Amino acid sequence: RKEVEQDPGPFNVPEGATVAFNCTYSNSASQSFFWYRQDCRKEPKLLMSVYSSGNEDGRFTAQLNRASQYISLLIRDSKLSDSATYLCVVIHYGGSQGNLIFGKGTKLSVKP
């Protein structure tokens, strides 16, 4: 079983739609959580950190449920520019500085 699992996708949605991505992680010692965005043939870029209290950045809302080991990302009012692959990422430190553990990613395609 992969340490970070995401919805397989792809998600094809019309502009203006609301779309939700889900992610589960297997290591209960995981301590930091993120969503990264990766455009085609580009490097991943941090979209937002994820906290248990939930956090919002404009049209994007991220949520963490530690008990269920579940992370979500909600995108409201989708724009064409939101088309990308969304990567769920966790870190568990274990005495080191930790390394990013990525899910496979979910591809989002927003259509006019």
Place this chain on the structure above:
Amino acid sequence: ETGVTQSPTHLIKTRGQQVTLRCSSQSGHNTVSWYQQALGQGPQFIFQYYREEENGRGNFPPRFSGLQFPNYSSELNVNALELDDSALYLCASSLAGRGTEAFFGQGTRLTVV
């Protein structure tokens, strides 16, 4: 731009050859991590360097090795290249400490034929 630069951007090598990839970290960052991203997959952690020493390693064979230099730039070396080594190799730099953001370079796309 993240300030993390990788070279070369593209590379074609023959099976069995050796390759060296380079990464210049963002100014002030002392930690460099390397990732391998195969087509259609998420990046996989190879190893991390902190203050010139390896500080963690993923599930990659010893033919994947690295270095970090006093200016915190880094190299990834791969010996005895295999076809499955074809991937995007990403370097990420960060400042030591929990929860600090990692910034990625644009990657080196390696093709092994």
